[in-house]
Structures are given as structure tokens and as C-alpha cells.
Amino acid sequence: MEIFPGVHQISSRIADRHLHQYLFAGDNIILLDTGFSTTPAEIILPYLKQAGIEPRRLTMAINTHADADHHGGNAQLKEAAGRVLLGCGEMDKAVIENPDRLFATRYNQWMEDHGVGLANNPEAQEWVRSMAGPRHRIDITFRGGEEIALHDTWTLRVLHAPGHSNGHLALYDPLHQSVFVGDALHGNYCPSIDGKPSLPPAYFAVLAYLSTIQLFENLDIQWIYSAHWPLYGGAQIGEFLAECRRFVSRAQEQVERALDRHPQGLTLRRCIEECGPLLGEWPETNRWLLMYPLHGHLSHLEQQGVVRRVQSIWKRA
Numbered sequence: 001m002e003i004f005p006g007v008h009q010i011s012s013r014i015a016d017r018h019l020h021q022y023l024f025a026g027d028n029i030i031l032l033d034t035g036f037s038t039t040p041a042e043i044i045l046p047y048l049k050q051a052g053i054e055p056r057r058l059t060m061a062i063n064t065h066a067d068a069d070h071h072g073g074n075a076q077l078k079e080a081a082g083r084v085l086l087g088c089g090e091m092d093k094a095v096i097e098n099p100d101r102l103f104a105t106r107y108n109q110w111m112e113d114h115g116v117g118l119a120n121n122p123e124a125q126e127w128v129r130s131m132a133g134p135r136h137r138i139d140i141t142f143r144g145g146e147e148i149a150l151h152d153t154w155t156l157r158v159l160h161a162p163g164h165s166n167g168h169l170a171l172y173d174p175l176h177q178s179v180f181v182g183d184a185l186h187g188n189y190c191p192s193i194d195g196k197p198s199l200p201p202a203y204f205a206v207l208a209y210l211s212t213i214q215l216f217e218n219l220d221i222q223w224i225y226s227a228h229w230p231l232y233g234g235a236q237i238g239e240f241l242a243e244c245r246r247f248v249s250r251a252q253e254q255v256e257r258a259l260d261r262h263p264q265g266l267t268l269r270r271c272i273e274e275c276g277p278l279l280g281e282w283p284e285t286n287r288w289l290l291m292y293p294l295h296g297h298l299s300h301l302e303q304q305g306v307v308r309r310v311q312s313i314w315k316r317a
Contacts, residue, residue, distance in 0.1 A: 004176045006150070008051065009225065012043045014069050014131075016192040017199070017228050022180050024173075025051075026150030028059040031084075032171055032180055033227065034073030036131035044073065045080055055081035060140070060148075062158075063088040064182025065165040066095040066106060068132040070227065075136040089160065089167025090141035099132040106165075113312045114268040116291045142169055161216075163209025164202060177222040184212050187243045189280050190228050197282040201247055204292040206300040213244050247279070248293075254278050255297040265313035268295055 002008050008023040014036065021044060022032040034040060048055055058081045063071035065088075074086050074096075088096050095102050107128065108117035118125045144160025148171075157172040161184040170181045186201035203209035216224070217238075224232040224240065232240045254275040259266050261274070271294045276287040298314050301307045307314045 002051075003225070004173075004178070006154075007173070007176065007178075008047070010044055010047045012039065013193060014228075015198075017190060018193055019069060020225070020227050022171075022225065023047075023051075023053075024150055024156060024171075025053060026154050028148065028150050029053065029057055030148060030150065030156065030171075031058060031061040031077075033064055033070045033182065034061050034077045036069045036072035037076060037133035038073070040073040040077040040080060044077065056083055058084040060085045060087055062142070062169065062171070063092070063096055063138075064170065064184070064227070065089065065168040066092040066102060067165070067183065068099075068102065068128050070182065071096045072131045072133040074138075075133050078136065085139040086136070087140040087142060088138050089165075089169045090143050091162075092165055092167030093138050093141050095165075097138055098135055099129065102132060103129070110268060110291055110295060114291070114295075116269055116272065116288055120288065141167075144169070159215065161212040163205055163212045166205075166208075168212075172219060172221075174220070177220060178225060179216060179219060179221050179223070180225045181216070182227050185216065185224070185226065185229070185240065185244055186247070187229065187240055188247050189282055191230070195230075197280055199286050200276075200280055200282055200290045200293070201244075201251075202289055202292040203248075204296045206248065206252075206293075206296045209296075210245070210248060213241055217241055251275070251279060251293050252297050252300075255294060255301070259301075259307060259314065259316055263316065265310065265315045266298075267313055268298065271298065 006025045010021040012019050024030040061084050108119045111117040111119050142158045146158040148156045154175050159170040159172055161168045161170040164183045168184050170184050172179045189197035190199035192198040224237055258271050258274050272290045276290050302309055305317055308317045
């Protein structure tokens, strides 16, 4: 649907959750995210046809970050719109271009040391692998601070918004006082289509995530659009950003309490098992995704000298 003149939200679903891409149509036409491997053919290209936009007119497709449901459609989109440039954050480029690296360094990076990761569920891993699509080159990268002119009086600003991934990007549209954040903000959970908790927050770098929250707190915005979360506008923005901060605080508190309960050492797996039920009510099958924030908090405490790690165990210093 067209949410502002020339700005479109393209909606579908992934499992039990919403999945949104965004189209900015001016003299240049920018697509934010390409979905997973079949999203272009099934959703994006039909939407372009309905909107009267030929695929060859696409200027650029920007991936917000390295996750299969945000860049898996790159190859299929490029095949349909050969002139389109594919872009992403500089620090996510190598992971987005290579699905094998995506799995090794994002979904299964802690399998060897901690025994947690997507590889514990072969069926789910195969599903995500199919969504990731084939290897495909990225044409251009962004560090944040760049501006993209849509026409003479309409410019998008590229923002570096890390925490969920190292190179996560967002687009700020000052003309419409809106920001398009992908998965940069998580609140207390990622909701299902019916609004119930589906996934836990998945930031992995605590200070980076807090800096991203602060970035959006300081922007002149009236609307936050994302890939999976509801629309937030007006006073809801401050409430949602505060919710993001509160979850970080609660997770930090629960990790420290778990360390106190285990003076001989705490594994990441045990941390997930004990802290998970205290942090949210998402399905138990998705609790393993807490490996991201909980590993982040343990690593943050390690960097502060509060804990030390011996192989796969963290202990109070």
C-alpha cells in the first residue's frame, strides 16, 4: 500500500510474522530489502506491476542487514531487474554475499563453543537455507551518513544502526518525518501477525544496540516503520524506544542473577534455559534465539572485567 506519496509498504509474511519491504519512487526508485529467495517473484514484482513500475526502472535495492529474509531475494530481483544496484552496510557485505558465511558467522557462530545455534534444528536450518538464496554480489556499500536523492526536493539519509548486525542500515525520510528501520529495534519481542510474542529480541552487541536506540531518540520523526513490527507513531515512538531500553536492562539484570546462582561458572546454554522464561512468553521452540542478547550481555560483562571466561564458561571475576 502507498503510505505517503511515492512511499510504498510491500507486505507479506514469514512463518507467523509480518514481512515488509519498502519502495521509494521518485526520479530514482529505491527498494529497501528484497525479502527471501522467492519474495521478488511472489510479492515484489507483482506489486511493482500493480503500481505501474517496470522492474528495469529500479535504481537500487538496499538490504538493511544480513538475514535471509532481508537479502535472500537479491539474485531473483537482479535477474528480473538487471540494471538495479544491490547495496548494503559495509560491515555486512561479506556475510550477505555468501550464504555459507551467513550460517557460519551468524546462525551457528556459537555451535562449537556453546552448542547453541540453528544447526540444532536441521529442518529449520534447511528452511532458512532455502530462503537465503544463492551467492550474489553486492554492488555498493554504505557506512551511514550518505544521502540518496529521489528527486530535487526529496532525499533519503542512510543511517548506520548496529546491534542486530554489525552493518545494519536504516533509511531516514525527513520529508515525511519517518524512519525505516528493518530489524534495528526489537522492543520486548518480535510479534506474530496476531500480536502475540513470536521471537525474543535478537541484538547481539549491547552498547551498539543502545547507541542505535539513542540515534532514533534524537531524530525528528513521527513514524517508525519496520520489517516485522507494528507501525509506531507520535507518542508511541517514545514508548517503544523506552521498551527497547527496558528489555536491555531486564536482560542484564537476569544475566547477573544467573551468574550469582552459579559461582562455579555459567554456560550460555544454561543462561538461556534459566533467563528465557523470565524475559518473555514467546514459544519455547524459539527460545534459543536468546543466544544473541544473552551472549551479548555476558560478553559486555567480560569486557568490563566483571566476569572472566574460561573456555565456554563465564565466572564472576
